[in-house]
Amino acid sequence: MAGSIPExxxxxxxxxxxxxxxxxxxxxxxxRRAARARxxxxxxxxxxxxxxxxxxAPVLAPYDPVAQDLGNALARPGRxxxxxxxxxGRDVLSRVIWGTRVSLVAGFVSVAIAAVAGGVLxxxxxxxxxxxxxxxxxxxxxxxxxxxLVLALALGxxxxxxxxxxxxxxxxxxxxxxxxxxxxxxxxxxxxxxVDAARALGASAWWIAARHVLPNAATPIVxxxxxxxxxxxxxxxxxxxxxxxxxxxxxxxxSMINAGRGYLQQAPWIVFGPGAALFVTVVGLNFVxxxxxxxxxxxxxx
Amino acid sequence: xxxxxxxxxxxxLHLTPGDPVDAMMAESADATAKESLRRELGLDRPxxxxxxxxxxRLLRGDLGRSIRNGExxxxxxxxxxxxxxxxxxxxxxxxxxxxxPIAIASAVRHNTGVDRAxxxxxxxxxxxxxxxxxLLLIFVFGVTLRWLPISxxxxxxxxxxLGLRSxxxxxxxxxxxxxxxxxxxxxxxxxxxxxxxxVRTARAKGLSESVVIRGHVLKNALIPVVTVVGLQLGxxxxxxxxxxxxxxxxxxxxxVVDAVFARDYPLVQGVILLIALGFIVTNLAVDLxxxxxxxxxxxx
Numbered sequence: 014m015a016g017s018i019p020e021x022x023x024x025x026x027x028x029x030x031x032x033x034x035x036x037x038x039x040x041x042x043x044x045r046r047a048a049r050a051r052x053x054x055x056x057x058x059x060x061x062x063x064x065x066x067x068x069x070a071p072v073l074a075p076y077d078p079v080a081q082d083l084g085n086a087l088a089r090p091g092r093x094x095x096x097x098x099x100x101x102g103r104d105v106l107s108r109v110i111w112g113t114r115v116s117l118v119a120g121f122v123s124v125a126i127a128a129v130a131g132g133v134l135x136x137x138x139x140x141x142x143x144x145x146x147x148x149x150x151x152x153x154x155x156x157x158x159x160x161x162l163v164l165a166l167a168l169g170x171x172x173x174x175x176x177x178x179x180x181x182x183x184x185x186x187x188x189x190x191x192x193x194x195x196x197x198x199x200x201x202x203x204x205x206x207x208v209d210a211a212r213a214l215g216a217s218a219w220w221i222a223a224r225h226v227l228p229n230a231a232t233p234i235v236x237x238x239x240x241x242x243x244x245x246x247x248x249x250x251x252x253x254x255x256x257x258x259x260x261x262x263x264x265x266x267x268s269m270i271n272a273g274r275g276y277l278q279q280a281p282w283i284v285f286g287p288g289a290a291l292f293v294t295v296v297g298l299n300f301v302x303x304x305x306x307x308x309x310x311x312x313x314x315x
Numbered sequence: 316x317x318x319x320x321x322x323x324x325x326x327x328l329h330l331t332p333g334d335p336v337d338a339m340m341a342e343s344a345d346a347t348a349k350e351s352l353r354r355e356l357g358l359d360r361p362x363x364x365x366x367x368x369x370x371x372r373l374l375r376g377d378l379g380r381s382i383r384n385g386e387x388x389x390x391x392x393x394x395x396x397x398x399x400x401x402x403x404x405x406x407x408x409x410x411x412x413x414x415x416p417i418a419i420a421s422a423v424r425h426n427t428g429v430d431r432a433x434x435x436x437x438x439x440x441x442x443x444x445x446x447x448x449x450l451l452l453i454f455v456f457g458v459t460l461r462w463l464p465i466s467x468x469x470x471x472x473x474x475x476x477l478g479l480r481s482x483x484x485x486x487x488x489x490x491x492x493x494x495x496x497x498x499x500x501x502x503x504x505x506x507x508x509x510x511x512x513x514v515r516t517a518r519a520k521g522l523s524e525s526v527v528i529r530g531h532v533l534k535n536a537l538i539p540v541v542t543v544v545g546l547q548l549g550x551x552x553x554x555x556x557x558x559x560x561x562x563x564x565x566x567x568x569x570x571v572v573d574a575v576f577a578r579d580y581p582l583v584q585g586v587i588l589l590i591a592l593g594f595i596v597t598n599l600a601v602d603l604x605x606x607x608x609x610x611x612x613x614x615x
Contacts, residue, residue: 155320159591162553170575247444254446278458288447295442
């Protein structure tokens with residue numbers, strides 16, 4: 014981390030030099046701790062498979078995910094259709110494969126939106142202090158005073174059905190967490206001696222933010238982000254299940270599960286195919302998130 | 316705080332591209348009829364004016380009327396409150412009944428097969444989406460075994476046993492997710508409490524293990540559980556929305572979903588505001604509960 018930031022000026026590089034061995038040690042510690050977590054390899058494998066499937070969906074899917082074949086509706090899982098077909102004869106496996114894209118995009122993009130928006134707001138609030146700080150943080154409190162899913166549901170409905178609406182809605186819902194984290198870091202870093210020193214040397218506020226505050230805040234933000242992605246994927250699936258999000262005939266795990274609800278008796282595979290994909294992905298991401306947290310945050314070793 | 320919440324709710328819902336009048340009237344209805352309906356509902360006035368009018372009524376306890384059925388929002392909500400509260404009570408009961416034995420067994424037999432089974436249960440409960448668990452339960456107990464009804468609602472306070480049966484699957488769906496969270500927290504706080512000096516003293520006094528657990532460990536391990544339940548409240552409300560939707564329970568959660576999709580602004584505004592209020596009040600109650608459990612942190 015330290016090495017990637019361009020150095021300028023004698024005093025700064027002196028600080029970097031003193032920090033470096035320490036930082037490197039910690040980094041290796043982090044890797045060792047993450048590897049020690051027994052379940053992390055499984056989680057990592059799930060994540061890699063999911064990413065590959067999402068990227069290579071057009072190649073991997075055996076059928077067109079939206080092509081209907083009414084003569085072959087509700088077909089049992091078999092050699093032709095590994096996960097069976099749905100009520101209009103679409104191949105469930107192909108739809109699950111394409112749905113992986115939606116889920117991963119939803120998870121990563123909405124958390125990225127939240128991390129950037131929350132990060133910027135937290136940075137501004139922490140720096141500005143006083144009224145600006147009060148206003149931003151009260152706004153965040155207001156967002157937090159709604160149950161997340163209810164807020165996302167209302168926002169999603171306002172923004173219109175579609176993936177973009179859901180991404181923004183989830184981004185807004187998760188923003189306060191990141192804003193609070195960032196603000197806390199800013200407030201604690203701001204009072205350190207090395208920040209005073211940098212300021213005395215004439216460093217600008219932006220330089221201090223980039224050089225001192227962000228690197229310090231990176232760990233909690235990364236940990237929070239890795240744990241949030243699994244929940245964001247669940248939330249997108251829930252919203253799709255309720256009818257927001259990707260619109261038919263496009264496939265998303267949540268909407269597939271909702272559509273299969275009426276065929277639970279004749280064709281349970283319509284529900285349990287995407288259901289299993291969703292469950293395994295979320296479990297895997299949780300393992301990865303836990304491993305990252307245990308690796309980066311020594312205080313939380315259990 | 317509340318002003319921000321109300322303003323947030325209002326601005327949010329009025330930025331929506333959809334038009335409630337279009338949703339209410341047939342495509343064929345002519346422009347003048349639509350215009351008069353819009354005027355009647357006050358939707359033709361500037362947003363700020365609409366907001367001030369709404370706030371004014373709000374302060375007098377009037378949340379407006381649903382566009383769809385014309386009844387006051389408050390009446391709509393109160394009619395739906397009972398199934399939701401019954402669901403919440405049963406789910407909480409389920410969660411506590413499931414979580415406590417598992418957490419205690421896990422902590423007492425730390426690092427054994429029992430413990431691993433307990434933590435696995437907790438992990439799966441956390442990662443299982445509500446709607447998937449609901450459908451799994453419906454599939455097993457409703458469709459395959461045919462033991463329990465899969466949807467619909469009868470009031471247990473009036474229909475007794477039949478009503479209770481209609482709430483078993485929803486309560487288990489909602490309760491297991493909470494049970495997972497409670498199990499996880501209670502297990503780790505029990506483990507911490509078990510390592511304390513006063514536990515060693517209690518054991519040295521010759522107290523039986525069950526007395527040690529009940530009298531000394533459990534009470535001290537409760538605080539983190541209350542905290543986590545408080546933090547999970549929002550998730551729980553979201554879960555209730557999904558659960559009511561899946562099982563067709565006529566509760567507040569179902570009302571939110573229906574109102575959102577019907578673009579019934581006054582109803583969505585009112586219900587979301589009430590839910591946020593309930594959320595804030597319950598969080599306060601959780602804070603007060605701390606003092607009751609642990610006199611050391613009682614607020615003077």
